[in-house]
Amino acid sequence: xxxxxxxxxxxxxxxxxxxxxxxxxxxxxxxxxxxxxxxxxxxxxxxxxxxxxxxxxxxxxxxxxxxxxxxxxxxxxxxxxxxxxxxxxxxxxxxxxxxxxxxxxxxxxxxxxxxxxxxxxxxxxxxxxxxxxxxxxxxxxxxxxxxxxxxxxxxxxxxxxxxxxxxxxxxxxxxxxxxxxxxxxxxxxxxxxxxxxxxxxxxxxxxxxxxxxxxxxxxxxxxxxxxxxxxxxxxxxxxxxxxxxxxxxxxxxxxxxxxxxxxxxxxxxxxxxxxxxxxxxxxxxxxxxxxxxxxxxxxxxxxxxxxxxxxxxxxxxxxxxxxxxxxxxxxxxxxxxxxxxxxxxxxxxxxxxxxxxxxxxxxxxxxxxxxxxxxxxxxxxxxxxxxxxxxxxxxxxxxxxxxxxxxxxxxxxxxxxxxxxxxxxxxxxxxxxxxxxxxxxxxxxxxxxxxxxxxxxxxxxxxxxxxxxxxxxxxxxxxxxxxxxxxxxxxxxxxxxxxxxxxxxxxxxxxxxxxxxxxxxxxxxxxxxxxxxxxxxxxxxxxxxxxxxxxxxxxxxxxxxxxxxxxxxxxxxxxxxxxxxxxxxxxxxxxxxxxxxxxxxxxxxxxxxxxxxxxxxxxxxxxxxxxxxxxxxxxxxxxxxxxxxxxxxxxxxxxxxxxxxxxxxxxxxxxxxxxxxxxxxxxxxxxxxxxxxxxxxxxxxxxxxxxxxxxxxxxxxxxxxxxxxxxxxxxxxxxxxxxxxxxxxxxxxxxxxxxxxxxxxxxxxxxxxxxxxxxxxxxxxxxxxxxxxxxxxxxxxxxxxxxxxxxx
Numbered sequence: 152x153x154x155x156x157x158x159x160x161x162x163x164x165x166x167x168x169x170x171x172x173x174x175x176x177x178x179x180x181x182x183x184x185x186x187x188x189x190x191x192x193x194x195x196x197x198x199x200x201x202x203x204x205x206x207x208x209x210x211x212x213x214x215x216x217x218x219x220x221x222x223x224x225x226x227x228x229x230x231x232x233x234x235x236x237x238x239x240x241x242x243x244x245x246x247x248x249x250x251x252x253x254x255x256x257x258x259x260x261x262x263x264x265x266x267x268x269x270x271x272x273x274x275x276x277x278x279x280x281x282x283x284x285x286x287x288x289x290x291x292x293x294x295x296x297x298x299x300x301x302x303x304x305x306x307x308x309x310x311x312x313x314x315x316x317x318x319x320x321x322x323x324x325x326x327x328x329x330x331x332x333x334x335x336x337x338x339x340x341x342x343x344x345x346x347x348x349x350x351x352x353x354x355x356x357x358x359x360x361x362x363x364x365x366x367x368x369x370x371x372x373x374x375x376x377x378x379x380x381x382x383x384x385x386x387x388x389x390x391x392x393x394x395x396x397x398x399x400x401x402x403x404x405x406x407x408x409x410x411x412x413x414x415x416x417x418x419x420x421x422x423x424x425x426x427x428x429x430x431x432x433x434x435x436x437x438x439x440x441x442x443x444x445x446x447x448x449x450x451x452x453x454x455x456x457x458x459x460x461x462x463x464x465x466x467x468x469x470x471x472x473x474x475x476x477x478x479x480x481x482x483x484x485x486x487x488x489x490x491x492x493x494x495x496x497x498x499x500x501x502x503x504x505x506x507x508x509x510x511x512x513x514x515x516x517x518x519x520x521x522x523x524x525x526x527x528x529x530x531x532x533x534x535x536x537x538x539x540x541x542x543x544x545x546x547x548x549x550x551x552x553x554x555x556x557x558x559x560x561x562x563x564x565x566x567x568x569x570x571x572x573x574x575x576x577x578x579x580x581x582x583x584x585x586x587x588x589x590x591x592x593x594x595x596x597x598x599x600x601x602x603x604x605x606x607x608x609x610x611x612x613x614x615x616x617x618x619x620x621x622x623x624x625x626x627x628x629x630x631x632x633x634x635x636x637x638x639x640x641x642x643x644x645x646x647x648x649x650x651x652x653x654x655x656x657x658x659x660x661x662x663x664x665x666x667x668x669x670x671x672x673x674x675x676x677x678x679x680x681x682x683x684x685x686x687x688x689x690x691x692x693x694x695x696x697x698x699x700x701x702x703x704x705x706x707x708x709x710x711x712x713x714x715x716x717x718x719x720x721x722x723x724x725x726x727x728x729x730x731x732x733x734x735x736x737x738x739x740x741x742x743x744x745x746x747x748x749x750x751x752x753x754x755x756x757x758x759x760x761x762x763x764x765x766x767x768x769x770x771x772x773x774x775x776x777x778x779x780x781x782x783x784x785x786x787x788x789x790x791x792x793x794x795x796x797x798x799x800x801x802x803x804x805x806x807x808x809x810x811x812x813x814x815x816x817x818x819x820x821x822x823x824x825x826x827x828x829x830x831x832x833x834x835x836x837x838x839x840x841x842x843x844x845x846x847x848x849x850x851x852x853x854x855x856x857x858x859x860x861x862x863x864x865x866x867x868x869x870x871x872x873x874x875x876x877x878x879x880x881x882x883x884x885x886x887x888x889x890x891x892x893x894x895x896x897x898x899x900x901x902x903x904x905x906x907x908x909x910x911x912x913x914x915x916x917x918x919x920x921x922x923x924x925x926x927x928x929x930x931x932x933x934x935x936x937x938x939x940x941x942x943x944x945x946x947x948x949x950x951x952x953x954x955x956x957x958x959x
Contacts, residue, residue, distance in 0.1 A: 154795035156759030160867040164266060172881050173268040175224035177684045185221035186685045187213040188664055188724075190693030190701075191228045191275070194254035195235060198261040199741070200749040200767075200779065204733045207764040208773050208829045209692040210267040214863035215824045216690075217268070218887040224685055225268055226667040228275030229255050232283070233656040237587040241620060247587040248615075251278055261752065266760050266866050268883065273667045277659040278587075282666065284610035285676040286658055287592040289708070291603050292715060294593070298344040301601065304580055305413065305481065308336035324440065335413070335438045340582035341591060341652065345707045349373055349574040351721075352706055360726040362774075365698045372699045374483075374575020379563035383408055383462040383489065386470060388421050392462055395484035395573055398494065399563040400555040402466040403547040404512035405489040406502070409454065411479040412437040414486045422473075425459040430475060437477040452478055452501045464489075465566040467548065476501065482577050492537065499537040513555050515542040579704065581655040586619035586628040588653030596640035596647040605641050611649070627651040661704040662712075664688055664723060676717075683719060691724035694732075702727075728827050731776025733767075738778045749779050761865035762788050768829035768864055790837055791868060793844070794861065798875060802848040812842030813853040814894035820860045821887065829864075836861060851876070856888040903954040904929055906938045922949045929955050 167173060178184075189209045192202055210225070217223040231251050240247040255276055262269070275282060293299035307316040311331035321333050345352075353373045356366045378397035385392060392408055410417060412434045424430055433455045454476030461470040478497060479488050492502035493511040502509050515538050541555045550558050550565075563570060582591070590611045592604040604611055614635040619628045629635055629651040640647040662676070668685045669677035687709075702724070709723040734740060735747025742748065754763045766784040771777040816839035823832035839857060843849050849857070855876065862869035862882045873882035897918055902925060904912035912934040916925065926947055929935055939959050946958040 154792050154868075156761065156791075156867070159871045160264075160266065160760050163867045163870045164263060167266075167268075167881075168263075168271075170881070171272075172884060173225070173270055174272050175222060175270050177681055179222040182220065182222040184685055185216050185223045185690075186688045187216060187223055187225045187690050188667075188688050188692070189225075189227070190691070190697060191230050191660070191663065192258065193233065193235065194229045194231055194251055194258055196239075196254050196257070198258055198751060200733050200751050200754075201741070203265065203751045203763060204767050204776065205693060205730050206262070206267055207265060208730065208768050208827075210265070211764075211768060211829060211832075211863040212690065212692075212824060212827065213268055214866065214883055215821070215887065217883060218859065218862070218885060219821075220886070223268075224270055224273070224667070226273040226275070226670075227262065227267075227269040227271070228273075228663060228667070229258070229277065230656065230660050230663070231255065231276050231278035232588045232653075232659055234585060234587070237585055237619065240587075246615075246617075247619065248278065251587075252276075264752075264755055264760055265764065268866075273670050275663055275666050275670050277656075277663065280610045280612060281673065282663075283589040283613075283659070285662075285666065286589040286654060287604070287609050287611060288606060288676060289662065290592060290654070290658075291606060291609075293343055293711070294603055296711075296715070298347065298711065299341060300344065301339060301341050303337040304340045304342065305335050306338050306340065306580075307333050308338070309333055335440070340580055341650075342578040342580050342582075343707075345579045345704070346574060346576055348707050348710055349375070349576050350572075351710055352576075352703065355706070355710075355722055359722060359724070361724075362695075362727065362729060365695065365702070365727065365729070368698045369703060372576065372703065375572060376574070377570075377572050379560075379568035379570050380485070381465055381489065381563070381566055381568040383465060383471075385416075385422065385473070386461040386463060387423070390416060390419075390421055392416065392473070392487050393485045394487050394489045395571075396489055398491070399560070399566070399568060400544065400550075400558040401491040401494045401512055402464070402489065402562050402566055403544075403550070404491040404493050404510045405464055405466075405471060406492060406508040406510050407472045407474055407490045408462045409474045409476050409479045409488050409490055409501075410457075411481045411486040412475055412477055413481045414475070417475065422457060422460045424457045426455070426457075430455055430457060433475060440477060452476065452497075452504050454478070454501065454505065456505075465568075466562060472507070474505075483575055484573060494537065494539055496537055496539060509536065510546060511538075512544060512546050513538055513540075513542040514545050515540055579655075579657075579707075581658055582652040583655055584621065584627045584651075585653055586613075586616060588656060589613070589658065590629065590635075591650040591652050591654060593650045594638045594640060594647040595650070596643065596645060598645055599640050599642045599647075602640055602642050602647065608641075613653075627653060629653070657700055657704050660701055661708040664691075664705070665712075665718075679717070686718070687720045687722060688724045690726045690728070692728050692730065695729040698729075729774055731771065731774050733776050734778040736779050736781055754784065758784055758788050759791075759867075761868050762791055764866075765791065765833060765864050769833040771830060773827050773829050790840065791865060793840060794865070794868060794872075797840075797843065797849070797854065797857075798872065800843060800847065800849050801851055801854050803850065805848050805850040805853055806846045809843055809846035809849050810853060811894045812839045812846075813849070813857055814890045815839070817856055817860055817888050817890040818895045824863065833864060836864070858882060859885055859888050900952055902929070904932070904935060905954060905956040906935065907958060908956060911935060911938050918952070922951070925949055925955055929957065 189206055213223055213225040236247045236251045240250045290299060307321050309316055309326040309331050311329045316326060316333060325332055353370060353375055356369055376397050378395055379399040380393055380395050383392045454474045457473045460473045462473050464471055490498040492498040492509045494513050544550045544553045544555060544558050550562060560570060590613055592609060592611045594602050596602055614632045616628055616632055621628060636648055638647045638649045665677050665682060669681045672678055705723050709718060710721050712718045713721045735745060737747050739745055739747060751763060762784060766787040769787060770783055816835045819835035820832045858869050858872055859882060866883060870882050899915045900918055901913050902916045903910060912932055939957060942959040944957050944959055948956040
């Protein structure tokens with residue numbers, strides 16, 4: 152009978168849904184809960200092969216955990232608010248809601264065609280009121296506890312569209328919509344005080360089972376710096392410039408001060424600046440650049456001196472020039488720096504370009520191989536004009552000769568500085584002047600100021616606007632909805648106006664994993680008992696592009712909710728794994744413009760979901776990905792067709808060769824799936840298949856074991872063959888097989904032969920070989936005789952199961 156994958160896959164997808172076998176119960180007596188989660192997709196229109204690469208191998212792991220005795224919950228949903236839907240709707244002249252929900256419907260059917268073991272009863276769609284009601288409730292909790300606040304903050308502003316743009320809407324400094332040059336503008340916006348959690352977010356990374364690279368990127372994003380804040384007075388004005396430095400030991404080498412273009416001192420008018428018009432022109436030009444562009448262009452230093460203005464170095468009282476430059480960022484430190492060009496690369500490049508003074512105050516120490524008792528460590532001349540490391544102080548008054556690390560805090564105290572810790576992490580700006588997002592639940596009353604919407608009035612519904620394009624005055628499109636805008640103050644009952652900004656969609660995805668535990672609850676964001684049953688997430692799987700923001704924000708929300716007593720844990724994702732990137736057949740990133748996009752629906756129609764799943768597992772190391780090979784899937788198709796014929800080989804007995812092959816596969820596949828080495832697990836299945844066919848027969852017990860370890864990868868085919876054997880229950884509820892150690896041990900191994908530590912030979916020997924036998928066989932080999940000649944071995948080193956080293 153021919154392998155009819157279309158009929159088989161349709162049959163079992165329908166059966167699984169009808170039986171609800173992947174619907175997770177909150178408690179199963181005697182069974183441990185395991186929360187398995189993939190990052191939910193954005194409903195962009197169609198699943199692409201990248202979605203499949205995230206979801207299919209991840210589902211292999213979920214199915215494996217279920218078969219190894221866990222009560223697995225593997226939910227799914229859609230991250231449905233956001234800019235792409237709004238832009239797509241504007242382009243197509245349809246409503247974002249219609250566009251989004253149509254895509255949700257399409258992608259749901261596509262995901263079901265994968266055969267993944269999702270619990271669809273827990274579906275979450277973030278653009279629906281029953282979800283975003285709890286976004287608003289969470290915002291009110293942040294507001295209640297002083298962690299949500301409103302202030303003027305710099306934003307990307309398009310003068311033509313008259314709206315704030317997200318960073319991703321700025322392309323080479325211009326608005327992606329109209330190509331107008333984008334400027335930086337201070338606008339009243341809502342922020343969350345994530346900085347209050349900086350130290351905990353940093354410290355708690357240590358205990359997580361995450362890729363080390365991901366943890367390092369989070370640490371760098373948080374950017375903890377220990378240093379000192381120092382005050383440079385401005386000559387003749389009574390003003391001071393506060394700078395934060397991690398190297399107060401270099402203070403005597405500070406030869407100029409630099410302000411960011413948005414530093415408040417520049418707008419005060421108290422500085423006597425001889426070239427004010429040129430300075431203002433520079434500030435205006437710098438205002439066209441986003442902070443990201445300034446970071447990207449850090450190698451190209453620009454700036455202008457404030458002629459006539461001088462700062463006083465607090466250490467040596469020397470006058471130093473004041474400059475303004477866009478290489479200093481307002482978002483880090485104080486928005487001003489003391490420049491020490493002899494000991495900081497950026498300052499050195501700036502000083503060289505503008506011919507500013509460079510003063511060496513740290514002399515590096517030579518690293519002697521062995522310290523000589525009674526002698527000082529010798530000094531060496533600077534090998535470069537800029538030394539950023541530690542050393543001994545010079546040209547630093549009474550601190551000369553002191554080690555730089557010791558001098559740090561002594562000079563800070565001497566200059567009346569304040570020792571403190573600062574972070575690169577900034578508070579999270581959540582305001583968006585866009586339509587397709589969660590309305591922020593506050594009103595503005597002339598008498599009472601900002602007032603939160605009462606919790607019993609949530610959700611504040613997103614109105615159904617016909618014109619959802621950005622407003623001409625720069626406010627959100629919601630500002631045009633009069634019925635939405637008009638409100639009553641909950642405090643005094645007077646007239647008020649609603650907030651018209653919507654929330655950053657990262658807000659939606661920062662807690663969705665909590666909602667999966669209780670998605671139908673309309674009185675709480677989730678029931679505490681249900682959350683205790685499942686959380687924290689045991690395994691989280693998704694793209695490395697979410698390494699920083701999504702993961703950081705989710706950790707922040709979790710810690711906040713734990714502090715308020717809603718959660719009994721402080722980290723949301725105990726283990727994290729990333730999938731790699733699937734490239735086009737040409738080795739380039741897939742895009743419609745390149746014409747290299749691979750359509751998974753077409754592949755499923757031609758080869759079946761099991762074949763696509765298996766090929767995605769087999770084609771590359773999961774965390775690396777690679778280019779799609781259009782012909783590679785054909786080998787997997789042939790493999791599945793051979794598996795389909797295996798029932799013809801089921802007999803009463805089998806050879807030890809087949810027994811050994813199946814037992815080894817059970818061990819290898821189990822270990823590899825646990826380690827996310829899906830490619831080598833599939834290879835082990837194929838090796839076993841070859842051995843079974845070569846043996847000509849397989850016993851029913853071994854055949855069933857083989858089907859079980861195949862099941863996570865090719866769930867439809869395995870289920871069909873399991874039923875043909877005579878089983879009524881699903882194979883996906885069966886127990887993962889064990890293996891016999893006696894059968895998985897190798898009969899032989901390759902003995903590596905070394906002579907004086909150099910590899911000279913290797914040969915196969917029995918696994919049970921003794922050291923005496925190994926020495927005898929080795930010395931008898933011609934290749935070994937050639938290298939030792941007539942010399943008598945002084946020593947023989949034998950490492951059982953690995954090598955023998957003849958020392959002559």
